[in-house]
Amino acid sequence: MDAADRERLLSGTHHSPHSVLGAHPMPGGVAFRVFRPYALSVTVVSGDLRAELHDDGEGFFSGLLPLREVPVYRLGVAYEGAVVETEDPYRFLPALGDLDLHLIGEGRHEQLWRALGAEPMTHQGVAGTRFTVWAPNARGVSLAGTFNFWDGTGWPMRSLGSTGVWEVFAPGIGEGELYKFQITRPDGSKTLRADPLARRTEAPPNTSSIVDASHHEWTDGAWLARRGETPAHEAPFSVYEVHLASWRPGLTYRQLAEQLPAYVRDLGFTHVELMPVAEHPFGGSWGYQVTGFYAPTARLGTPDDFKYLVDALHRAGIGVLMDWVPAHFPRDDWALAEFDGRPLYEHEDPLRSAHPDWGTLEFDFGRREVRNFLVANAIYWCEEFHIDGLRVDAVASMLYLDYSREPGQWIPNEHGGRENLDAVAFLQEMNATVYRRVPGVVTIAEESTAWDGVTRATHHMGPGGFGGLGFGLKWNMGWMHDSLDYVSHEPVHRKYHHNEMTFSMVYAYSENYVLPISHDEVVHGKRSLVSKMPGDWWQQRADHRAYLGFMWAHPGKQLLFMGQEFAQGAEWSEAHGPDWWLLDPAYGAEADHRGVRDLVRDLNTVYRHTPALWQRDTDPAGFRWVVGDAADDNVFAFLRLDSEGTPLLAVSNFSPVVRHDYRLGVPDDIPAWHETLNTDAARYGGGDVTNPDPVKPDAVPWHGLPASIRLALPPLATVWLRPA
Structure with a gap:
């Protein structure tokens, strides 16, 4: 062996170990070269042939055998106390095709996980695993694992062309x-890194990647076939947000599959949204600091176990949304940060690589391979795990170069603006690609600014000169902040904040909205939803119920975080999850907490069966204020209309007094109205001020409408009425 090759193999810097190691025809026969550190001897075994190679020192063995062609052979390797017969990894051709390499180089490999990472396969008639990794700055890459006692010296990988991809078939x-x-x-130093494309990992705090192949057989074909029949913004869409590790602490994916679908179905939610499932080292990040973008967290089971949970939810008729975090990643030195010794996944400019809020790193959205890594990841969860939608976290932090940065800490874009053009292009590509490849999915943006066109199609230009970002839905953070601020005030002060409940309708049709009461609103001293409400315990629960009734009737989709469906008083803690004991009959919880949960069930039931509440969420013709300026009364009333014009009347009274014979304008073509839901009903824990009989309109014009009705408005309550 050439001395230079020998030195490069010993130092782990050889780009083409297969050109040196293995079997190679040459004058006089076939040369065999083997690099097996710690071996005492190496023998070539082929049929009846057994030829011991010469020990060249430092783990190298070689020999020239008088053969006409390279045979199919194995190696007999003797170590102290053991002799093993094994295949020679360096007799195999590359197991990655030219098309894969071309697509990787172009940044257009939409199923990147099938090309990079660990892929069990049969190659040249031999079972094994192909290992591939993108590390363009590396001087050399070796494979380390349990099979070589975590010493990769004897397992160098080859560089495939100019793509930066390294490969070995093991x-x-x-x-x-x-x-x-x-x-x-x-710089010649070495680092041991987890596989960025690992599909399975060890459970934290351990950090190794695990070779994995799926054996799950899906049973949700009927669900997938019908999920795209109606676009999400025109369909009922009521979401229960869940942190899987703490919903029922200690349960695995498969155990959750026995309980979560039944619970969510009973309460009538159409979807669950799972806080990030991808592997993350620190549980206290709730999954928002991801190191294993292609691996479900091993804390709760295997990837197939997670598929089993998704399958079970689909069989129960429940869609599965998943939080997805492409905005940043942590700095752990065994993961993505400076992966191959230089900034690779993160931006090379320190001003753009450090995320100012979370001590993490931002992806370089302008690098085609990084963009490919993320776009393919979005596709991966939808195609491989049948996820029905991705809620993209922290979109605003991607869109703005000056996000949480002071002057001098950011550089304007090429046009002098603050928009991150690379991030815009990435989000547009991700959305367009996901919608093209996976019919029936929805993407949802958590975007906290007034960026124009978040849910506009990518090919439709807006006034700012940008095409739409292409999301299907957007979290309405403005509605959330305004409405929570309103209900947190004592009723006597609410008239001064009345506009906080009506302002959302000024912009309600600028995007396709979700109304989120998410985990972020019930942690870190913000208090739980019921605890935000003023007054005594009865008033707090009444406000809680009235607010949910207002929320479910308001244009936009609904999202409620676990624990809020039964008015949990304490903030959420990932350590112990919801306070399920509050629902125990022994605690006397029927009126207090079970009543609120019964209300949520009824809200969802009426909602799903009332197209007026969801069919025209994005159409201004589906909404009409009856009275939006009754600030002194703390009353809001509006009509929701389906595509046939069939109305639902929603009335909220956020004052603590009964308002008898409260007159409200209504259309004149409805002979009678029936109270279909009242959050003050006794079964929910209310005072049972209801309108039990059909309410017939008077021919008295009111609120600009040709007729009117008189209602008893219960205190701190929302009432829904439909045509009798």
């Missing part, structure tokens, strides 16, 4: 093996 290595990549940095 015969005999299969599912369940632990591995990492041993990377020689540009």
